[in-house]
Amino acid sequence: MIARIWKARATPERASEYAAYLRSTVAPELAAIHGYQGVTLLERERDASVEVTVITWWESIEAVRAFAGEAVETAVVHDTAARMLVDFDREVAHHRVVVDSRSRTGV
DSSP states (O other): OEEEEEEEEEOHHHHHHHHHHIIIIIHHHHHTSTTEEEEEEEEEEETTEEEEEEEEEESOHHHHHHHHOSOTTBOOOOHHHHHHOSEEOSBOEEEEOOOOTTOSSOO
């Protein structure tokens, strides 16, 4: 399993709007891609802003390519989402999941 990790910053008001957008629009779009395993949204208050971390879970790096194309390290950010954010990372990080106690398969 691959964890694709991306970070952004938002105002507190827009962070909740982004969470709703992720839930209602992005997650269903991702669910249509073979190899997509889910999404986790983390938030952390930082001064007057909210740091947003999105982790998408993928079966393989090939599944990530089906979503992101050949430039897998480049963030995929819809214009709608970008307008909700103060700023965001242009690149993502991929990690091979070695242990995940939440997994039924015991990755």
